[in-house]
Amino acid sequence: MSVIKRKYICKKDEEERFGLTQSELKALLHALDQSLLVAIFDREGVYQYVNSKFCEVSQYGKRELLGKDQSILDSGCHSKKFLEKMWRTIISGNTWKGELRNRRKGGSFFWVGTTITPFLNGRKPDQYLMIQTDITKYKMAEERARYLTQYDPLTGIPNRTQFNDFLTHALAEAEKHQQSMAILVLDLDRFKMTNDRLGHTIGDQVLEMVAGRLRKCLREIDLVARMGGDEFAILLPDISKDQDLILLTERIFNTLEHPFQIESHEIMIKGSFGISSYPNDGEDAETLLKNAELAMYDAKKEGKGRARFYVPQLHKRLHQTLKIETALSHAIELEELELYYQPLVSLRTGEIVGMEALLRWDRPGIGLISPEEFIPIAEETGLILPIGEWVLKTACEQNRVWQGNGHVALTIAVNVSSLQFEQEDFVEMVALVIKETCLEAHSLKLEMTESLFLKNTERIIERLHRLKDMGLKLSIDDFGTGYSSLGYLKRFPIDSLKIDRSFINGIAENEDDAVLAKTIIALAHNLRLDVIAEGIETEEQLIFLQEHQCDIGQGYLFSRPVPSENAGTLLTKKSYRRKETKYW
Ligand code: C2E
Ligand code: MG
Ligand code: MG
Numbered sequence: 001m002s003v004i005k006r007k008y009i010c011k012k013d014e015e016e017r018f019g020l021t022q023s024e025l026k027a028l029l030h031a032l033d034q035s036l037l038v039a040i041f042d043r044e045g046v047y048q049y050v051n052s053k054f055c056e057v058s059q060y061g062k063r064e065l066l067g068k069d070q071s072i073l074d075s076g077c078h079s080k081k082f083l084e085k086m087w088r089t090i091i092s093g094n095t096w097k098g099e100l101r102n103r104r105k106g107g108s109f110f111w112v113g114t115t116i117t118p119f120l121n122g123r124k125p126d127q128y129l130m131i132q133t134d135i136t137k138y139k140m141a142e143e144r145a146r147y148l149t150q151y152d153p154l155t156g157i158p159n160r161t162q163f164n165d166f167l168t169h170a171l172a173e174a175e176k177h178q179q180s181m182a183i184l185v186l187d188l189d190r191f192k193m194t195n196d197r198l199g200h201t202i203g204d205q206v207l208e209m210v211a212g213r214l215r216k217c218l219r220e221i222d223l224v225a226r227m228g229g230d231e232f233a234i235l236l237p238d239i240s241k242d243q244d245l246i247l248l249t250e251r252i253f254n255t256l257e258h259p260f261q262i263e264s265h266e267i268m269i270k271g272s273f274g275i276s277s278y279p280n281d282g283e284d285a286e287t288l289l290k291n292a293e294l295a296m297y298d299a300k301k302e303g304k305g306r307a308r309f310y311v312p313q314l315h316k317r318l319h320q321t322l323k324i325e326t327a328l329s330h331a332i333e334l335e336e337l338e339l340y341y342q343p344l345v346s347l348r349t350g351e352i353v354g355m356e357a358l359l360r361w362d363r364p365g366i367g368l369i370s371p372e373e374f375i376p377i378a379e380e381t382g383l384i385l386p387i388g389e390w391v392l393k394t395a396c397e398q399n400r401v402w403q404g405n406g407h408v409a410l411t412i413a414v415n416v417s418s419l420q421f422e423q424e425d426f427v428e429m430v431a432l433v434i435k436e437t438c439l440e441a442h443s444l445k446l447e448m449t450e451s452l453f454l455k456n457t458e459r460i461i462e463r464l465h466r467l468k469d470m471g472l473k474l475s476i477d478d479f480g481t482g483y484s485s486l487g488y489l490k491r492f493p494i495d496s497l498k499i500d501r502s503f504i505n506g507i508a509e510n511e512d513d514a515v516l517a518k519t520i521i522a523l524a525h526n527l528r529l530d531v532i533a534e535g536i537e538t539e540e541q542l543i544f545l546q547e548h549q550c551d552i553g554q555g556y557l558f559s560r561p562v563p564s565e566n567a568g569t570l571l572t573k574k575s576y577r578r579k580e581t582k583y584w
Pocket of ligand 3: 477478498501534
């Protein structure tokens with residue numbers, strides 16, 4: 001019989017002393033066995049009693065433990081000082097409480113929250129009762145949490161926090177030893193598209209592989225971290241010559257050149273790099289990182305797959321962008337926005353069948369600003385959402401006016417940015433605008449760029465179907481500039497595609513453009529899609545497109561985009577088909 005039972009259970013008078021019956025005691029012991037590790041050891045630390053929970057957690061049998069020294073479970077993790085203090089406490093008759101990391105028979109570790117109480121038998125304690133709870137799970141979660149504050153769980157490399165700590169430390173060292181250093185910020189280009197097209201599992205693998213490749217091409221003293229999403233940062237301490245920095249940057253750059261082979265996919269990844277150096281481009285961590293990021297954004301703007309060194313002028317440019325941003329945020333309320341309209345002409349009949357609404361910003365003191373300049377900023381800041389809604393409303397109202405004037409079949413084409421389309425309530429917003437403006441849905445055509453379709457997620461397809469079911473017309477804008485194949489378009493409920501004007505530009509002279517345009521028209525017709533050609537400027541281009549049965553044309557040859565009153569006048573002309581023109 002165990003020590004506990006011998007000591008406390010057997011005698012009837014003991015029963016009375018504890019106020020417990022035999023069966024209650026049994027239940028109590030059973031409960032203890034379920035939840036707590038209990039052991040009794042003597043003053044030498046030799047086990048005299050262990051309960052079943054103790055055996056279960058430590059993986060030792062009772063016999064393997066009884067009579068053995070406590071150190072059998074020692075993990076070697078606690079310092080001599082720690083253990084000495086524990087023993088001093090209990091030998092002097094006090095209770096010790098703390099956490100112990102022990103080793104199981106199988107070698108793995110477990111954590112126990114521990115209370116050791118001495119049995120005071122006269123002067124000196126000769127036995128100790130140890131009660132423990134298994135806190136391994138909690139400790140592991142705690143360790144994981146600690147790891148996560150320092151490392152990126154996906155790639156296993158340091159995260160932003162650790163990067164910042166290292167950077168601060170490295171800067172102090174550089175200052176002390178009068179050394180230069182650099183940081184490089186890398187953002188993968190179009191990574192979101194890879195993610196959307198191939199799924200997150202593959203996207204994650206790409207990130208892991210990028211981290212691996214970056215690590216491989218760095219020196220021992222360099223540090224690469226994942227700053228979040230598809231952004232990485234590299235710390236390059238002790239770089240004294242510009243030449244070394246350029247060489248190292250080239251190596252990092254080249255490491256991404258080779259395609260990433262994942263499952264059956266061969267993925268090409270490019271990155272935009274921004275570089276800043278200490279002490280020239282900043283003397284503290286925050287400034288250096290900010291400047292490297294600024295240079296990286298500049299590299300992205302210039303076209304992808306580039307590296308840029310920080311130069312102070314970048315701040316000026318950023319400042320300008322900020323100014324545009326602030327002014328743009330007030331543009332709607334100050335009524336500085338205006339819609340211009342450009343006719344869409346049937347190439348068969350010469351009649352205006354629609355108008356495309358094109359946004360203009362009349363900025364006081366500056367004049368008309370092209371959408372190409374401010375729409376990217378509006379997209380970056382989210383201002384495109386209220387602006388886009390205003391455009392849609394204004395264009396629909398305008399079309400109602402024109403239809404009321406007798407142009408009943410006129411379609412209004414409105415450009416929609418991906419960001420707008422991806423809003424949860426986009427379809428509802430369009431439905432409301434149609435309802436409020438009393439426009440028939442089939443008189444509204446939404447133009448979306450190819451990049452949206454490349455995402456090809458269920459959500460996007462479902463949304464397109466809902467718009468289509470409402471009766472709207474849907475068109476792909478700037479077709480040919482992305483990577484979509486025509487076959488791919490079968491999945492989308494669209495009505496038309498618009499060949500990008502860069503192809504139309506060359507059709508009369510450039511054989512490649514001509515072949516491309518012809519092929520797009522023929523294949524699109526096969527898919528029962530209407531084809532629109534934008535940017536028609538010359539008669540030759542028009543004739544070519546007519547010969548190849550392009551359905552609709554748009555371009556300076558017919559009219560530039562004009563304010564609504566002028567567009568109204570164009571409509572009253574009814575047709576571009578005049579007797580004297582040879583092309584109709
Ligand atoms: P887009 O939708 O492809 O519009 C056609 C652009 O080509 C217009 O430029 C138009 O003025 C121009 N264009 C038309 N015919 C010719 C031509 O014969 N030759 C040349 N060289 N250009 C021609 P715009 O108005 O500057 O608009 C540029 C882009 O800005 C639009 O391209 C569209 O993507 C975007 N955009 C315009 N308005 C809006 C809007 O309300 N919302 C959104 N999200 N984007 C808009
Ligand atoms: Mg358009
Ligand atoms: Mg276009």
